[in-house]
Amino acid sequence: MDWTALWLSLRLAALTILILLPVGILAGRWLACHDFRGKGVAEALVALPLVLPPTVFGYYLLVILGATSPIGHWWQTTFGQPLVFTFTGLLLASIIFNLPFAIQPIQRAFEAIPADVREAAACCGMAPWQALLKVELPLAWPGILTAMVLSFAHTLGEFGIVLMVGGSIPGETRTIAIAIYDRVQAFDNAAASQMSAFLLAISLVTIALTFAFSRRIGRRLG
Amino acid sequence: MSTMSGLRVNLAQAEPIALAATFECAEGELHALVGPSGSGKSTVLRAIAGTYSARSGRVRVNGEVWLDTAAGICLPPHRRAVGMVFQSYALFPHMTALGNVMAAMGHIPASLRESRGRELLELVHLSGLEHRRPAALSGGQQQRVAVARALAREPRVLLLDEPFAAVDKSTRQRLYREIAELRRLLNMPVVLVTHDLDEATMLADRMTVLHQGRSLQCGSPEEITRHPASAEVAHLVDVRNVFRGCISSDDPQHNRLTIDWNGCPIVAGTKAGLRSGDGITWAIPDGFIVLHRRDRPSRGEHENPVRGHIESLIVIGQTAHLTLRPAHEPALPIHFSVPLHVARRNRIEETAEVTVSLLAEGIHIMADTATAGAE
Numbered sequence: 001m002d003w004t005a006l007w008l009s010l011r012l013a014a015l016t017i018l019i020l021l022p023v024g025i026l027a028g029r030w031l032a033c034h035d036f037r038g039k040g041v042a043e044a045l046v047a048l049p050l051v052l053p054p055t056v057f058g059y060y061l062l063v064i065l066g067a068t069s070p071i072g073h074w075w076q077t078t079f080g081q082p083l084v085f086t087f088t089g090l091l092l093a094s095i096i097f098n099l100p101f102a103i104q105p106i107q108r109a110f111e112a113i114p115a116d117v118r119e120a121a122a123c124c125g126m127a128p129w130q131a132l133l134k135v136e137l138p139l140a141w142p143g144i145l146t147a148m149v150l151s152f153a154h155t156l157g158e159f160g161i162v163l164m165v166g167g168s169i170p171g172e173t174r175t176i177a178i179a180i181y182d183r184v185q186a187f188d189n190a191a192a193s194q195m196s197a198f199l200l201a202i203s204l205v206t207i208a209l210t211f212a213f214s215r216r217i218g219r220r221l222g
Numbered sequence: 223m224s225t226m227s228g229l230r231v232n233l234a235q236a237e238p239i240a241l242a243a244t245f246e247c248a249e250g251e252l253h254a255l256v257g258p259s260g261s262g263k264s265t266v267l268r269a270i271a272g273t274y275s276a277r278s279g280r281v282r283v284n285g286e287v288w289l290d291t292a293a294g295i296c297l298p299p300h301r302r303a304v305g306m307v308f309q310s311y312a313l314f315p316h317m318t319a320l321g322n323v324m325a326a327m328g329h330i331p332a333s334l335r336e337s338r339g340r341e342l343l344e345l346v347h348l349s350g351l352e353h354r355r356p357a358a359l360s361g362g363q364q365q366r367v368a369v370a371r372a373l374a375r376e377p378r379v380l381l382l383d384e385p386f387a388a389v390d391k392s393t394r395q396r397l398y399r400e401i402a403e404l405r406r407l408l409n410m411p412v413v414l415v416t417h418d419l420d421e422a423t424m425l426a427d428r429m430t431v432l433h434q435g436r437s438l439q440c441g442s443p444e445e446i447t448r449h450p451a452s453a454e455v456a457h458l459v460d461v462r463n464v465f466r467g468c469i470s471s472d473d474p475q476h477n478r479l480t481i482d483w484n485g486c487p488i489v490a491g492t493k494a495g496l497r498s499g500d501g502i503t504w505a506i507p508d509g510f511i512v513l514h515r516r517d518r519p520s521r522g523e524h525e526n527p528v529r530g531h532i533e534s535l536i537v538i539g540q541t542a543h544l545t546l547r548p549a550h551e552p553a554l555p556i557h558f559s560v561p562l563h564v565a566r567r568n569r570i571e572e573t574a575e576v577t578v579s580l581l582a583e584g585i586h587i588m589a590d591t592a593t594a595g596a597e
Binding site: 121127128 | 299305308314
C-alpha cells in the first residue's frame, strides 16, 4: 500500500473541492439564473472535459501550463518553480477537469428552485446575499453535495490528465491511481489489488452516503 | 414629493411585454386587476413589487417613490415594503410555517420575531400548525401561511396574485370571507390579480380591466359591468349582448334617443355628443332583458320589444340560460337568463317563439368600434 500516494490523492481531492465549492456555486447560480449572449458557448466550455479524451485534455494543459507558455513562464518567474510536474500544477489541472462535475449539478439544483420562491425571498425583504444563504443554498444543497462528491471521487480516480501534467513523482504528483498503474507495471499485483480495493471502498461509501443524505433532504423538503 | 396616500401606478413600455397600465389604489381599498390569461396582470403586480423592471413608469406608495424611470429611481424589491401572496404561494419548503413567517421579519429585533410570528399565524387561524412544513399543509393552509408571511413584512401595500386559484371551491369561499375580514383590520392598499370576474365583483371596491398590458377602464365593478367604456371591455367583463347600430333620432329634451338596430328601433336614454346618423356600439347586460309572459301581456311589454325564437336553453343550477334569435335579424343573438321556474311556467323550450323587452335604462351606448357585434 502506497500511503504517500493515497495521502497525496486525498489532499489533492480535498483541496480541489475546497476551491471548487465557491467557484461551482457562483458559476452554477450565474448560469442557472441569467440568460446572456454566448451562454451556450460558456456551457459547452464547462462541459468540454466530459467529452474530451483525458490524454488530449492533458496534452493541452501541458502546452498551456508548460514553462515555455506565457502562463507557465509567468508562474516560474513569479514563484520560482514550474507549474507542470508539481503538486500546484496538478491541483490547477484537477480544478479545470472537474469543472463540469462541480458546476453542472449545482446549476441544475439552482434551476430547480422555482422563480417565485426567489421572488418571495426578495419580497420578504431579503437582500440577494441573504436570499442566497437562507433560501437558495438550503434548497440547492443536495445538488451542491452531489457536485462535491463527484469532484472528489473523480479526482481520486483521474489517470490520463494527471500523468500528462504531473508525471509520477513520489510525494509530489504520484496519485493513488498512478501508483496502482506503477504496481501493475512492476507485476506487484498484491499491492495493486489492495490499493484498488481501498479506492473502491472509499468511492462506494462516499456515493452511498451522498445518496442517503440526498434522500433525507428530499423527504424533508417534501 | 407628493403626499398622496395609497398606491399610484403608471407603467409604459412597448417591449418585451407591452405595458400601458395606470391605476390608483387608496389606503384600505381593494383594487382588482382583471383580465384574461396573458393580459399582463401579474407583470403589473411584479413591477409594483420590483421583481420585474418596467422600462418606463412610476410607482409611488404614500408619496414614497419606488420607481421613477425618468428620475433614475428603481428600488430593489427587498427595499420596497411590499407583502406579496403568490399564486403558487411560493412558501420556503425547508422552513416551517412559523419559519416562513419569521423569514419576512428581518426589520424587527430577533427576540420579537417568534411571538409576532405566532400572533400572525393565529390571525390567519393556523394556531397549532406552527411547526409544520408546507408539504404537510393543505392548499388552504398554505395560502394562509402565505398571507401571514406577506403581513409579517409590515407592508405598505399588499399584493395578491390569483391567491384563490389553487384551492377547491369550498376552501375558496371560506378564504373569501377571511380576506374580507382581514381587510377591515388592514389600512393599506390591497391589489388583487384575478381572471375571475365574480371574484373581483365580490371582493373589490374598484377594479381595472387589463388587456394585452393596457389598462382599459378603472371603476367600481358595478360601474364597469353596467357601463363598459368600449366593446372590448364589455367582452372582457362578460357582457355578451354587444351590438352595432346607428342613431336614427335624438330628443335630449325628453332624454330619448332611438337606435336603428338593423331595422329594429331601440329606444334608450340620450347621450351627449351623439347626432342622428352616428354609428354607435351599444350593450345591454343580462339583467335588463325581460321575458314576456306567454299566457298574458306583461308590464313593460311596450319597451323595446324584440320577438324571436329560443335557439338554446341551458340549465345551470336554478337558472336557465337562453339564447334568442331575433326575427328581424337572426344573425344577432341575444343572451339572457331567467330563473328556472320562470322558464318552466312559461313553457320555454328550444324553438319556442317568445318576446323580450330590452329595458331602456340598461342600454349603454359606447364609442363605435369594429369589434362589436362579433358574436
